Amino acid sequence: MKRPAKCAPKKIQPQELAPVAEIIEQGLLVADVAIKMTVKNDIIINVLKHKRTYSEEQAQALVRRAIQELKLERESDAATVGRMRDDIQMSGYAALGEAEFGALDRKALRYREEAHEGVAEELAQRAQDSQYVARVATLATQLAWQEIGDSLKEKASHPYYGGGKSSEYKRVRQQRINDLISKDLHELVHGKPETVQQEAPAAATQQPRSWFKRALQRFMEQCRAQE
Secondary structure (H helix, E strand, C coil): CCCCCCCCCCCCCCCCCCCHHHHHHHHHHHHHHHHHHHHHHHHHHHHHHHCCCCCHHHHHHHHHHHHHHHHHHHHHHHHHHHHHHHHHHHHCCEEECCEEECHHHHHHHHHHHHHHHHHHHHHHHHHCCHHHHHHHHHHHHHHHHHHHHHHHHHHHHCHHHHCCCCHHHHHHHHHHHHHHHHHHHHHHHHCCCHHHHHHCCHHHHCCCCHHHHHHHHHHHHHHHHCC
């Protein structure tokens, strides 16, 4: 029985590389999105977690910091690729993680190195462009507050926060309000029961400040008026 003839290995055509300027332009588009999202997320976290708001100048400082971080990343990437090209020139071989590169990859690596360097240079210029920084800061701030507003609206519409629509929920809710008025707030205004006061330290049995008592009393009166 004849063995089937082996097929000749398929010749892989070299990939046509895009011009470096085009690669840089694409890299800057990605950088724009990354900067805007980084600033937006920083604002959201600080507003919701730390109750901190940002002025226009502070938002612009966040933009410049995000640009600087990306610029340093691209410079580091360019340096890494440059070392790989040197390794290939010296030993004919270079590796990055699980990827391996040889002499045929030197041209593509040179393109990649130039692209990283070009993006880093453009980012350095954009950090000095006050109009660009102001525009990105405004967009990021608008996106942040829009997302915060959407989050608060969603939270307010949740039955746990919005009060629910069932009669059972409303009945239990009203009972909780009555308990708060008749027990908890009453004890805060008039003092704890005698047995508790005897066991507590002297500092803990002091009456609340007069302004606090008046505020609680007004709140109790308003709640009773709404029953």
